[in-house]
Amino acid sequence: MGESDSPVLSQQKATLSMTVPDSNRTSCAITTDYPPGDVAIWIFILAELSVFALLFVVYAFTRHYNLELFDLHQQQLDSRSGLINTLTLITSSYFVVRAVAAIQYGNARLCSRWLWGAIALGLLFLLVKGVEYQHHFSLGIGLSTNLFYTFYISLTFFHFMHVIMGMVILTVVALKAGRGGYCATEHTGVETAASYWHMVDLVWLILFPLVYVMR
Amino acid sequence: MQYQSQMVAKPYFIAAIGLFVAQILFGLIMGLQYVMGDFLFPEIPFNVARMVHTNLLIVWLLFGFMGASYYLVPEESETELHSPKLALALFWIFLVAGALTIVGYLAVPYATLAKITGNDLLPTMGREFLEQPTITKIGIVIVALGFLFNIAMTVLKGRKTTVNLVLLIGLTGLAVLFLFSFYNPDNLVLDKMFWWWVVHLWVEGVWELILGSILAFVLIKTTGVDREVIEKWLYVIIAMTLITGIIGTGHHYYWIGTPEYWQLLGSVFSAMEPIPFFMMTVFAFNMINRRRREHPNKVAVLWAMGTAVMAFLGAGVWGFIHTLSPVNFYTHGSQITAAHGHMAFYGAYVMIVLTIISYAMPMMRGRAAANSNKSQVMEMWSFWLMTVSMVFITLFLTAAGILQVYLQRMGGDAALSFMVAQEKIALFYWLREGAGVVFLIGLIVYIASFFVGGKERAETA
Amino acid sequence: MQKGDHELLLTSTITWLLLLALTLVTYAAAQLGVEGKWLILGVLAIALIKGKLIIDRFMGLRWVGSFWRPMLDLYLFTVGGLIATAFLLP
Numbered sequence: 001m002g003e004s005d006s007p008v009l010s011q012q013k014a015t016l017s018m019t020v021p022d023s024n025r026t027s028c029a030i031t032t033d034y035p036p037g038d039v040a041i042w043i044f045i046l047a048e049l050s051v052f053a054l055l056f057v058v059y060a061f062t063r064h065y066n067l068e069l070f071d072l073h074q075q076q077l078d079s080r081s082g083l084i085n086t087l088t089l090i091t092s093s094y095f096v097v098r099a100v101a102a103i104q105y106g107n108a109r110l111c112s113r114w115l116w117g118a119i120a121l122g123l124l125f126l127l128v129k130g131v132e133y134q135h136h137f138s139l140g141i142g143l144s145t146n147l148f149y150t151f152y153i154s155l156t157f158f159h160f161m162h163v164i165m166g167m168v169i170l171t172v173v174a175l176k177a178g179r180g181g182y183c184a185t186e187h188t189g190v191e192t193a194a195s196y197w198h199m200v201d202l203v204w205l206i207l208f209p210l211v212y213v214m215r
Numbered sequence: 216m217q218y219q220s221q222m223v224a225k226p227y228f229i230a231a232i233g234l235f236v237a238q239i240l241f242g243l244i245m246g247l248q249y250v251m252g253d254f255l256f257p258e259i260p261f262n263v264a265r266m267v268h269t270n271l272l273i274v275w276l277l278f279g280f281m282g283a284s285y286y287l288v289p290e291e292s293e294t295e296l297h298s299p300k301l302a303l304a305l306f307w308i309f310l311v312a313g314a315l316t317i318v319g320y321l322a323v324p325y326a327t328l329a330k331i332t333g334n335d336l337l338p339t340m341g342r343e344f345l346e347q348p349t350i351t352k353i354g355i356v357i358v359a360l361g362f363l364f365n366i367a368m369t370v371l372k373g374r375k376t377t378v379n380l381v382l383l384i385g386l387t388g389l390a391v392l393f394l395f396s397f398y399n400p401d402n403l404v405l406d407k408m409f410w411w412w413v414v415h416l417w418v419e420g421v422w423e424l425i426l427g428s429i430l431a432f433v434l435i436k437t438t439g440v441d442r443e444v445i446e447k448w449l450y451v452i453i454a455m456t457l458i459t460g461i462i463g464t465g466h467h468y469y470w471i472g473t474p475e476y477w478q479l480l481g482s483v484f485s486a487m488e489p490i491p492f493f494m495m496t497v498f499a500f501n502m503i504n505r506r507r508r509e510h511p512n513k514v515a516v517l518w519a520m521g522t523a524v525m526a527f528l529g530a531g532v533w534g535f536i537h538t539l540s541p542v543n544f545y546t547h548g549s550q551i552t553a554a555h556g557h558m559a560f561y562g563a564y565v566m567i568v569l570t571i572i573s574y575a576m577p578m579m580r581g582r583a584a585a586n587s588n589k590s591q592v593m594e595m596w597s598f599w600l601m602t603v604s605m606v607f608i609t610l611f612l613t614a615a616g617i618l619q620v621y622l623q624r625m626g627g628d629a630a631l632s633f634m635v636a637q638e639k640i641a642l643f644y645w646l647r648e649g650a651g652v653v654f655l656i657g658l659i660v661y662i663a664s665f666f667v668g669g670k671e672r673a674e675t676a
Numbered sequence: 677m678q679k680g681d682h683e684l685l686l687t688s689t690i691t692w693l694l695l696l697a698l699t700l701v702t703y704a705a706a707q708l709g710v711e712g713k714w715l716i717l718g719v720l721a722i723a724l725i726k727g728k729l730i731i732d733r734f735m736g737l738r739w740v741g742s743f744w745r746p747m748l749d750l751y752l753f754t755v756g757g758l759i760a761t762a763f764l765l766p
Binding site: 032033035036042046049053056057060061064079083087094096098100191194195199206210212213215 | 689695696702706711715716720727739741743747751755
């Protein structure tokens, strides 16, 4: 790690306290008590993660008591769509990382371009998921079909709404970045949006194996 | 007070307190009827007392919300209210309509009231909390529209703030969701389903936005913490409120004939409903700890802190106790629900209205920023009397509820019938009535605090 | 750009590729017919590693000391542990 570590922390302003640099690290990597972006979004992220955690755990235990049903219907899911969507979200998250890096160097235009790329991938995610839903609904499958689909649709749709929410946030930030609303020293907004988007990604990374793969 | 038109809030607050007293009196009558079934029969039967008790609560809270809006919107917008005359006219319409409705409940049998008011033409009566005659409901809609128009025009012409925006969304939601009280399908399942769109989405949805914005306003004023910080919290809290609260409606859909998946959705999402309340508690205490000034109105700050704590306990914790469907299977409609209802309404909505009254009233009465110390100390006494007695009401009802569920629903073949179980828990009803009397005393002390120490000034005012 | 900047970009790019690769492993394992306990534990472990990568590298919590990183680590640990318990219950 070199000097480069500090840009990640550049949201740190004089008002925030930093702890003494950790001498064990190769250079001046600095630990801090504050995550990137606005602390408020982190409280929100924690709350949102809790809702998902509850859903995941209830899914896992309900599955345990309905093993055959869950195994049978899980196999009817199109795991290729799940795979594509996982790769899409990971890449989208990566784009957002690049956007944050770009604004840390003061390159607002590049930042906004990466953000638009991330948003486009979000759109792709919605499209693939939409085709999947379309397939289910055309077979007459709904929330009431059976316990597995109750979970599958609730979980994925709740996540689906979060993707939309994340895209709205990213769009607001991308537009502001395009107008030159952020710079190398002040870009909390970008980091806030990025943190939220990574959370949407993180949730999917657990959701995908849990619902599509594990049996 | 910065704008003359804020004064229109005053009659709203006075009416709210008046109706509050009436609500408590009917509560005490009803509490006694729990243990002395024929008390005041046939003049005021239990069902009528209950209707009056709950309807008065809703009406006085609405008066409180309107008063709060008329007070804080001009100050936030930095402009005079669009039309103070309209606000005053609506006040009298609402008060007279409300009073006539209550008189109607008490004077004639409910069926007669329905007949007189032409319920046949557009039947909307007969549903819990929405018992008002159709013409009263139409009146409420007219008042709400006029009120929203007045507030929206003020917001539009002045400074736009997050507090105003959230308040306006909350008030609009309140008005729009009330329209479902006119939808009265024949199918009982649909009837119940949409009934909750008014009842649940009010108290566990849009009202929380109103609560959040009033609390934020008072905290901005009393702590001097940066508006940006407080607004950020407000956003996070309302986002979480809506995410959990809207799908959380499902916790009312367990046993009314709606699809089975509501067991899952209702349980999971409503189990998360305490989160925004918890955030509110952390938020309020955080802001007060970071205060940049000592506001002379200490009792308003006390009410604000009380709201944050009691809302979390009453709405959050006591709601959670019976929200999971496997638990609710046993506790549904028992005294546990009553315990939750009492503490949640008091902790969240009664206390927030008393907070804004406490903050605004001294200024509207020309007493600078706060009442005299003597008056404040007395109001603090009323705070503790009412709050502690409400805690006891809740605990007694919870004990009664647990016993009721155990005796009446968990005994298998040996389970007791409803009335026999009620007799076994009568002791707790007596205790609750006692706590209720203390609450009334607290309320009397509260009102008395308005009339003491008028000559003296608050120390630092 | 300074030398260090490239290093940072390299780190995130490697993370990204790693995440893609791990995802493909998860998918392939299922396709190749790995089943039962090994699939469950393996796939879950991979998911948690991916989660950890996101938290540390993408969210940038690697440098965040008190509270937030431990909190998210605890999250992964708890959710992972409970899911594993439910799947491995006899």
